[in-house]
Amino acid sequence: MVSDETPSDEALMVEFQRGSRPALEELFARYREPIFGFFCRRLYLRERAEDLTQDTFLAVIRAKARYEPRALVRTYLYGIAMKLLAAERRKGFVVIPGATSVANDSADEVLWVRQALERLEEGDREILMLREYEQLSYGEIGSLLGLPVNTVRSRLFRSRMALKGQLDPAGSLENVKCK
Amino acid sequence: MQVNEHPVEQEEVMAFLDGELPSDRTALVAAHLEECRECQRLAAELRDVSRRLTALQVGPSAVRLPGRPKRAEVWMGLGVAAALCLLLLSLVQPKMMNQASRARLTAMQARRSALQSSAAKPMIARTSQLVLITTEFDKARGALEDILKRHRGYLGQLDVTAPADGPRIFNATLRVPSDQLDPTVAEIRKLGRVESESQSGEEVTKQYVDLDARLTNARNTEQRLTALLHDRSGKMTDVLAVEKEIDRVRGEIEQMEAEKKTLVNRVDFATLNVTLREASKAQLSPHSTLDRFRNAAAEGYASLLAGVVGAVVFLLSYGPSLLLWGGLLVIALRFLPGGLRKVSALLKSRD
Numbered sequence: 066m067v068s069d070e071t072p073s074d075e076a077l078m079v080e081f082q083r084g085s086r087p088a089l090e091e092l093f094a095r096y097r098e099p100i101f102g103f104f105c106r107r108l109y110l111r112e113r114a115e116d117l118t119q120d121t122f123l124a125v126i127r128a129k130a131r132y133e134p135r136a137l138v139r140t141y142l143y144g145i146a147m148k149l150l151a152a153e154r155r156k157g158f159v160v161i162p163g164a165t166s167v168a169n170d171s172a173d174e175v176l177w178v179r180q181a182l183e184r185l186e187e188g189d190r191e192i193l194m195l196r197e198y199e200q201l202s203y204g205e206i207g208s209l210l211g212l213p214v215n216t217v218r219s220r221l222f223r224s225r226m227a228l229k230g231q232l233d234p235a236g237s238l239e240n241v242k243c244k
Numbered sequence: 245m246q247v248n249e250h251p252v253e254q255e256e257v258m259a260f261l262d263g264e265l266p267s268d269r270t271a272l273v274a275a276h277l278e279e280c281r282e283c284q285r286l287a288a289e290l291r292d293v294s295r296r297l298t299a300l301q302v303g304p305s306a307v308r309l310p311g312r313p314k315r316a317e318v319w320m321g322l323g324v325a326a327a328l329c330l331l332l333l334s335l336v337q338p339k340m341m342n343q344a345s346r347a348r349l350t351a352m353q354a355r356r357s358a359l360q361s362s363a364a365k366p367m368i369a370r371t372s373q374l375v376l377i378t379t380e381f382d383k384a385r386g387a388l389e390d391i392l393k394r395h396r397g398y399l400g401q402l403d404v405t406a407p408a409d410g411p412r413i414f415n416a417t418l419r420v421p422s423d424q425l426d427p428t429v430a431e432i433r434k435l436g437r438v439e440s441e442s443q444s445g446e447e448v449t450k451q452y453v454d455l456d457a458r459l460t461n462a463r464n465t466e467q468r469l470t471a472l473l474h475d476r477s478g479k480m481t482d483v484l485a486v487e488k489e490i491d492r493v494r495g496e497i498e499q500m501e502a503e504k505k506t507l508v509n510r511v512d513f514a515t516l517n518v519t520l521r522e523a524s525k526a527q528l529s530p531h532s533t534l535d536r537f538r539n540a541a542a543e544g545y546a547s548l549l550a551g552v553v554g555a556v557v558f559l560l561s562y563g564p565s566l567l568l569w570g571g572l573l574v575i576a577l578r579f580l581p582g583g584l585r586k587v588s589a590l591l592k593s594r595d
Contacts, residue, residue, distance in 0.1 A: 093309045101305035115307045123310040174299035176400065182300075196262070197297045203264050218264070222255045228293050 074138035082129050093122055096142055099199065103146050106198055108153070117153065121146050140205050143195070147209060181231035185224055192217055193224040250283065252276050257283050258290055303502070304495045367452055368445040369507075370422055370514035372429055378436030381412050381522040388416070388518065391431045395424040400515070411522040418516040425514040432518060439521070452507055459500045466493045 072080075072088075074095065080088035100121050104114035124145045125132075132141055182190055191210065195201045201209070203217045210217070252273045259265045260273040277283050378384045392399065397420030406412040420428045433441075469490045473483065 090309060097307050097309075098302075098305060101307055102302040105302045105305075106300055111303075111305070115305055118305065118307045119310050126310060173398065174296065178297055178300050197294055198300070203259075203262070218255055218259060222258050225258065225290055225293050228297070229289050 075134055078132055078138050078141075079134060082132065089122075089126070092125075092138065096139075100142060100146055103143065103199060104150065106194065107150060113153075117146070117149050120149055124149070137205065139201070140208055143199060143201065143205075144209055177231075181228050184231060185227060189220050189224040189227075192220050193228070196221055250276065250280065252283070254283075254286060257286055261287055261290055303499045366447055367449045367507075367511045368422075369448050369510040370425055370443070370445045371517070372425060372441075372443045372514065373517045373519075374429060374432055374441050375439040375519045375521070376432070376436035377439050377521050377523040379523060381414070381520065384435040384520055385414055387435055388432065388520070391428060392418055392420070395420050395428045395431075397421065397424065397428065397513075397516075413522070414518075414520040416518045416520075418518060419513040420516055422512060422514045425516065428516065432516075436520065448507055448511060452504070452511075455500060455504050455507065459497065459504065462493055462497045462500065466490060466497060469493065 072091075074092065077088040077092050081092065097118065101114055101118045104117045105111060108114055108117075121142060125142065132138075182194070185193065188210070192206055192212075195206045195209065196203075203214045203221070206212070206221075207214045207217045212220075252269070256265060256269060256273050257277065260270060260277070265273060277287060376384070397418050400417035400419050401415075402417075403415040404412065418428075429441075429443075469486055473486050473490065
């Protein structure tokens, strides 16, 4: 039976494991921008984000035998990306606020969002960003970070409530955390 | 909100919006949301947070798939590109001359009008630096906020360092409307003694005009491609190729629009970097004789205190050891049989 449906990520990954280069190219086309966005929003430097995106796919190519169809490809890719990000941070990489690189259309709004995100606790921030920007499900976030789904849900709620107050544009000098 | 008054928890409202509720709870939360205003407000707030977070957009990347493409793939890519060009040419040929010349004319007109407007008023991105020393650090910081509000400015970045054994330093990057920069700087100067001040301006007129012209061209290209898509008569693969090209051009347009807004923002709002450093009153007027005496007295007192503290620290650190070894030496010389005499004899025999 011939199916007209678009092949799933997992089917493409299996094809790639069997040696299909087009399957890898299709996966790359699907996840190039999301993975790039993942790094870009966390490092604020486009060039470094592009390098790390390429490193993520390089890791997929090198370790293609290691992937097991039980896991979602999306989770697998973000898992690699998170390890690369952690390694990058261990190297002592410093985020330079204002050294830019994410394209945007409202400098004020972006500044508020960045400052509000930076004030969140690191783990809560990561959960929130994985949900809002990477659009991962609670279960996927839990398996990536090694947390129960209920914990993910409650920490996500806490982060959003914290942001609700912090994203108020009326905030001024008093609302800015001194470093 | 009293949680126990609602049949659903706040987190469940959030999970419902995220599509993460189990099916047995989804209907319950949906029904509750229809009638509960508080939960409706919570849902609206959660949606608003998500909406505002989308401001942090990332433009398209230039990442390539790792690994060298095979020669056949390179040739295939070139072939596809050439075929796409031919396809576009063949599709637009009847209208191309008129459209292209009209697009060029529009772009030139846009560039000319932008140049004319910029000739009347050059676009300058102004930056100013101000370093102040003040004794009333907290008061100055509060006053700075008032000045910022009065001149319709906003805070870009703020850092405060307060070391335990040193003066506090306040660094702020302020954005104020360009026409308000001079009065703002004049008021901030009054907050302390000005240690240094500088101003600079970068003319971005040419950059703006170029960007505007490129944006006009890209919009014209998008319109032509969209028109092509409406009059399509080719194969599905050709249509997809045109759609892909439209997506690429739209991406470029969005990026250029963002750059343009940033540029305009830099011109409309000047950047003012202010550093406030806490200091003693004596440092504020170093040329006063009275203050020089006061400084000298303060330094003398400080050095005396440091000397006494150093001596006490030395005695406390080494005193017990010195006492122990001194005591042992005295005992050795006095009580050992003939100890002192032997030493004296030894010294005499050397002489």
